[in-house]
Amino acid sequence: xxxxxxxxxxxxxxYHPNRADAFEGELAYEVVRPVLEETGLGFxxxxxxxxxxxxxxxxMWDGKTISSTSxxxxxxxxLSNEDKVAEDGINALYCAVARILSGHHEVVLVVSHMKxxxxxxxxxxxAALDPIFMRQLGFxxxxxxxxxxxxxxxxxxITPEQCAKVAVKNRGNGKRNPYAQEPMDITVDDVLGSxxxxxxxxxxxxxxxxxxxxxxxxxxxxKAKKLTAKPIWVLGVxxxxxxxxxxxxxxxxxxxxxxxxxxxxxxxxxxNPWKEIDVAEISEEYSYQELLWMEGLGxxxxxxxxxxxxxxxxxxxxxxxxxxxxxxxAGIPNGVAGMACVAEAVLQLRGEAGDRQVPRAKIAxxxxxxxxxxxxxxxxxxxxx
Amino acid sequence: xxxxxxxxxxxxxxxxxxxPDVNMPEMANEAVRAAxxxxxLKMKDIEAVVTGNMETFEGLFLPDHWMAAETGxxxxxxxxxxxxxxxxxxxxxxxxxxxxxxLCDIALVxxxxxxxxxxxxxxxxxxxxxxWGKGMATGAIGEFAKQALTYMExxxxxxxxxxxVRVKADRGACRNPYAHLKLGLSSIDEIIQSxxxxxxxxxxxxxxxxxxxxxxxxxxxxxxxxxxxxxxxxxxxxxxxxxPFRVGIFGDITGTEPYSQEIxxxxxxxxxxxxxxxxxxxMAEIYEPSNWEEMSLYEHFHFCEKGGGxxxxxxxxxxxxxxxxxxxxxxxxATNPIGATxxxxxxxxxxxxxxxxxxxxxxxxxxxxxxTALGGSNWTVMTLLKRSL
Numbered sequence: 001x002x003x004x005x006x007x008x009x010x011x012x013x014x015y016h017p018n019r020a021d022a023f024e025g026e027l028a029y030e031v032v033r034p035v036l037e038e039t040g041l042g043f044x045x046x047x048x049x050x051x052x053x054x055x056x057x058x059x060m061w062d063g064k065t066i067s068s069t070s071x072x073x074x075x076x077x078x079l080s081n082e083d084k085v086a087e088d089g090i091n092a093l094y095c096a097v098a099r100i101l102s103g104h105h106e107v108v109l110v111v112s113h114m115k116x117x118x119x120x121x122x123x124x125x126x127a128a129l130d131p132i133f134m135r136q137l138g139f140x141x142x143x144x145x146x147x148x149x150x151x152x153x154x155x156x157x158i159t160p161e162q163c164a165k166v167a168v169k170n171r172g173n174g175k176r177n178p179y180a181q182e183p184m185d186i187t188v189d190d191v192l193g194s195x196x197x198x199x200x201x202x203x204x205x206x207x208x209x210x211x212x213x214x215x216x217x218x219x220x221x222x223k224a225k226k227l228t229a230k231p232i233w234v235l236g237v238x239x240x241x242x243x244x245x246x247x248x249x250x251x252x253x254x255x256x257x258x259x260x261x262x263x264x265x266x267x268x269x270x271x272n273p274w275k276e277i278d279v280a281e282i283s284e285e286y287s288y289q290e291l292l293w294m295e296g297l298g299x300x301x302x303x304x305x306x307x308x309x310x311x312x313x314x315x316x317x318x319x320x321x322x323x324x325x326x327x328x329x330a331g332i333p334n335g336v337a338g339m340a341c342v343a344e345a346v347l348q349l350r351g352e353a354g355d356r357q358v359p360r361a362k363i364a365x366x367x368x369x370x371x372x373x374x375x376x377x378x379x380x381x382x383x384x385x
Numbered sequence: 386x387x388x389x390x391x392x393x394x395x396x397x398x399x400x401x402x403x404x405p406d407v408n409m410p411e412m413a414n415e416a417v418r419a420a421x422x423x424x425x426l427k428m429k430d431i432e433a434v435v436t437g438n439m440e441t442f443e444g445l446f447l448p449d450h451w452m453a454a455e456t457g458x459x460x461x462x463x464x465x466x467x468x469x470x471x472x473x474x475x476x477x478x479x480x481x482x483x484x485x486x487x488l489c490d491i492a493l494v495x496x497x498x499x500x501x502x503x504x505x506x507x508x509x510x511x512x513x514x515x516x517w518g519k520g521m522a523t524g525a526i527g528e529f530a531k532q533a534l535t536y537m538e539x540x541x542x543x544x545x546x547x548x549x550v551r552v553k554a555d556r557g558a559c560r561n562p563y564a565h566l567k568l569g570l571s572s573i574d575e576i577i578q579s580x581x582x583x584x585x586x587x588x589x590x591x592x593x594x595x596x597x598x599x600x601x602x603x604x605x606x607x608x609x610x611x612x613x614x615x616x617x618x619x620x621x622x623x624x625x626x627x628x629p630f631r632v633g634i635f636g637d638i639t640g641t642e643p644y645s646q647e648i649x650x651x652x653x654x655x656x657x658x659x660x661x662x663x664x665x666x667x668m669a670e671i672y673e674p675s676n677w678e679e680m681s682l683y684e685h686f687h688f689c690e691k692g693g694g695x696x697x698x699x700x701x702x703x704x705x706x707x708x709x710x711x712x713x714x715x716x717x718x719a720t721n722p723i724g725a726t727x728x729x730x731x732x733x734x735x736x737x738x739x740x741x742x743x744x745x746x747x748x749x750x751x752x753x754x755x756x757t758a759l760g761g762s763n764w765t766v767m768t769l770l771k772r773s774l
Binding site for chain 2: 064068079083101102128129238259260375376
């Protein structure tokens with residue numbers, strides 16, 4: 001990258017199981033206001049303010065076409081440029097980075113929101129599946145994920161205990177994150193004894209229903225340095241699609257993630273992610289996903305993530321802490337999750353992560369997923385320098 | 386300094402209401418293949434894919450995921466964009482930014498809508514705010530009837546002028562092999578005698594529900610020059626968004642017109658040294674869901690002075706043979722597969738710049754063209770195309 005892009009402000013709501021007290025615009029207001037206050041910026045085309053907004057939400061979840069209209073008055077791009085990305089939030093950030101690197105924009109506001117409590121998750125997800133083969137079978141992302149978990153565990157000998165350890169670690173990490181929805185003191189036995197949702201996924205293996213929003217301001221290098229004393233730089237970013245049909249994929253593999261990670265690492269000049277990355281925030285809607293995605297991200301070899309979680313290397317205080325925020329398992333909505341991962345990475349790199357601070361974190365990785373069995377994978381590498 | 390970006394491949398489906406012969410991915414794939422053929426490229430040459438579609442119109446979630454193989458996104462980076470009527474242009478804008486940023490050299494943008502599988506008007510009404518708007522939400526027709534009424538009141542335009550716009554559009558559509566409605570209208574009487582949908586909008590005053598797709602291949606300067614002898618350069622894109630419609634508040638019904646178009650046009654003209662649009666630009670493909678809207682847009686885009694839109698029509702200035710041709714393709718009133726519609730505007734304007742529009746190629750030599758899009762909450766996206774930079 002010729003000129004770098006810096007993240008100059010981040011804000012998140014506290015994630016919550018049911019924000020019946022607020023409509024989407026009010027949720028967005030809770031995160032847009034702090035980033036504007038932190039930077040002192042408003043919208044302006046003369047180079048003195050924000051010149052573009054990228055919103056990120058899902059019409060089918062919001063039950064409304066052009067769902068960004070709910071947050072528009074709050075986002076504030078009236079008579080300025082605005083676009084809407086309908087994927088996980090990390091892809092909206094990717095768009096914002098492209099907008100700045102293109103030279104067409106200087107400062108971009110990105111806002112994602114989601115109220116999972118408002119819709120029937122299974123029904124919405126079923127509508128994402130091809131109508132001929134998969135939709136008729138009644139699949140949703142949970143039942144598809146159960147197949148992926150089974151295939152992954154069978155192929156590489158990953159055990160239910162190893163998956164449960166992810167849930168224990170992340171929900172435990174959530175206790176030190178003021179934004180986390182469901183911090184919990186649980187044991188592997190609690191996870192294995194919790195209600196079976198879709199074999200082998202149990203209640204505590206799955207993320208809870210969650211509402212929330214996240215906002216960020218990104219700026220071109222020179223501008224970013226003026227706007228904050230602690231800009232966090234986007235060193236590498238990429239995303240990649242898998243094919244849609246589950247039957248065409250080996251669900252124990254994650255080629256799209258491998259490809260996205262390779263691109264992001266190459267941009268960031270990273271050759272050994274396990275050694276060079278200090279902290280990682282990985283989107284794990286289900287516990288097995290953290291293990292599978294760690295393999296895709298090249299943290300370890302194929303099938304080795306089980307041993308990695310056993311070793312404790314990904315716990316707080318380990319060699320590479322994964323999901324110090326508590327991750328999706330501690331409660332972050334779909335669509336916002338990838339952005340929340342970036343937000344946590346920014347806080348860690350700024351040294352503002354409070355009780356969950358990873359000491360001396362210089363390089364962080366954030367990851368986001370959209371679609372069935374992680375069909376669209378997004379990766380961002382962030383750095384302090 | 387941003388990389389320059391050119392359109393090097395253009396492809397669209399035949400547009401019609403019902404396409405029972407294909408599903409959505411297959412339909413999008415037709416346009417993708419046509420664009421690749423036009424660019425003499427293969428799917429493997431494409432590095433990123435931007436998809437534009439309004440998923441609620443077909444009741445889908447993540448439509449780009451279902452058709453990742455057919456759009457060519459499989460194994461590549463990409464985005465799904467949805468900004469209402471402007472969706473296709475917003476998608477092109479993302480592709481334009483993506484190539485200009487240097488993150489890739491060749492990107493494909495595909496917009497599509499298959500309206501025979503959903504209920505668009507029902508979906509559009511979900512956009513109104515539950516408290517103030519839902520009770521009066523009538524989909525797009527009511528909104529454009531309101532604007533037509535406002536235009537009629539302010540400009541003195543008569544139904545005959547709107548009908549003349551409709552006949553002009555039909556003449557273009559009949560010469561465009563891809564257009565949906567080809568009515569062969571012979572006189573304005575046929576329009577004036579068609580029934581009212583919402584006064585003053587009559588059946589023939591409004592766009593159809595079409596199914597179709599349109600794709601563009603965008604390339605960086607160095608690649609574009611190798612791919613084609615006739616690159617069409619995207620000189621600039623401007624998007625301006627205005628706060629949502631306040632449907633149901635009385636002040637709006639006869640009062641405030643959207644003004645995002647003026648702001649967008651003024652930004653675009655200022656940045657590109659355009660002082661007299663109909664002299665400095667050779668033709669336009671504009672997004673006019675109704676013929677009334679077209680006359681009003683002439684004024685918003687400063688193609689004429691305020692109140693002069695219907696006079697341009699009366700003089701025949703915007704006909705294919707006219708001094709400033711507008712919508713020689715037949716426009717949105719003839720063909721409206723929503724997610725594809727703004728991509729078609731850009732594609733048709735690019736064909737005019739290349740001189741490849743066939744029977745609906747305009748008489749004036751097109752070195753510079755403008756394509757516009759209009760959407761949901763008064764969004765306007767404008768694209769300036771040039772034969773040489």
